[in-house]
Amino acid sequence: MTLARSSPLSLEVIPMRLPDADPELLHHDPLAPEGIPLMLIPGEPSQLMVKLGNPGEHLLNVTLEFRGNLPQAWYSCERENSEISPGISQDIIIEFQAPDDFFEAFLALRENSSLRINYSGRLQVYGARPGTVSQLIDVADINFYVRPQSRYLDFLPQIYREVDFVGRFLKIIEETFNPDVQMMASLFAYLDPLTAPQSMLPFLAHWVGWELQSYLSLEQQRSLIRHALEIYRWRGTRRGLRLYLHLVTGLPLDDEVEREEDKHIAILETFSQGLVLDHSILGQDALLGGGQPFHFRVHLQPDTPGSVDEALVRQVIDQQKPAFCTYELQID
Incomplete structure (x- = not known):
């Protein structure tokens, strides 16, 4: 969605992240001005691309100024003052970012209080020719919607994205199961003697019939447990003895060396x-x-x-x- 107004300076504002739901259903304030919707995901930057063009015949000094009810720390602009030559266009990126703990912060969890998730602001563009007083040329109203990003929506039909409540409700369930999901994603590390917690080593050693040897270092025991089956397979042979000595002494195997x-x-x-x-x-x-x-x-x-x-x-x-x-x- 873009917004363009008729003025001596052409202005076009393009949101780089749109909300999934219908913007008309997101804002609950009927008195809020209709503006450009921009979705903010906590911890991730959301950008507005501001396209400024000078269709006139004179150099313009342009200043961008943003005012709104969202915290000032969320706002950053790569350059607020610029000079635009006649017939030239410039792109300016404005970045907004809500804190990563927006929904988990202490203020968000206060009893008998509601968390504000909708904000609004106005981008004002001032311009002046060299030697003249800067004047307001154009404005753009922007509505901000702070929403969590739920991956569970990807498994539902598209129609469920039209209602904002569904995504926020699914995010609660997603966060509840997230510790279990993370554990399942790293389950392989618990079954590998080289990466498993130390408390898991006795279980893994018993699994392969290996007797832990307390006089060896932790790293040596991890390596021996991992290669236990290979040691069993080649026990009583030169290959098996060399592998065992390699694991406990750290000396290289030298497989590429021909002379014993x-x-x-x-x-x-x-x-x-x-x-x-x-x-x-x-x-x-x-x-x-x-x-x-x-x-x-x-x-x-x-x-x-x-x-x-x-x-x-x-x-x-x-x-x-x-x-x-x-x-x-x-x-x-």
Whole structure:
């Protein structure tokens, strides 16, 4: 909806947010002037676009002035004074914003009182040629309607938007159920050990049959619970042991490293071919004094010496290795 008046300065006011309901049914004051409707949603800016044009032959100094019964803090204008050359038009944005807690503030909840949700105001345009006195050129009456925005209206036929009461009533129901809706929207975070509240960890650990270990940090326990099924699946294997050690020590897995000896978590198994004729490397493809079956060596190479707890590492290896296996542990 626009408003244009016949004057030396062309004025057009365009509301950027119109109310859903019929404006004639919104204003309950029969004496209020008919004006441009603008809907205000608490916490969100609503704008008026003011188009000013100078059809004359002289430069005009234009001043915008707004007066109304809504709080002055709700009003802001990018520029109230401007110069318009002949034959030139300018667009000026006026912004109105009701506070975010408009319907929940203390004054709004006072007993035996009603909350004002309809306001009115007048935009006055003053103009003058250089060297002359500024005079009132044109005015535009504006009616403001502060309304909550209910998403429930999107699920109803369009006819329900014609009555303002329906949207306000549905907003009460929407706010009542909002805590439950927010909880459902974030329910996935309660079931992920990495994001769940600490009080949920015992439940999640029991869910996957994992025993909480109090000597580990909270972040370590979260990671272990999340990877519990993978640890179970690969228990007793090199892959499972490396994953477990990675989670409790923080050392990288180094999947992209080809040589086992170069990895931060190196798990080495020595196989002997017995008598080898030709060249061989002691400790890799030849053993002095015979082979040692079911034996492996764990070599940890942290970037910071002394950052790995040896007792914790041995406890993990004892839990994950096959019962008949023996091992050696080396920590650099």
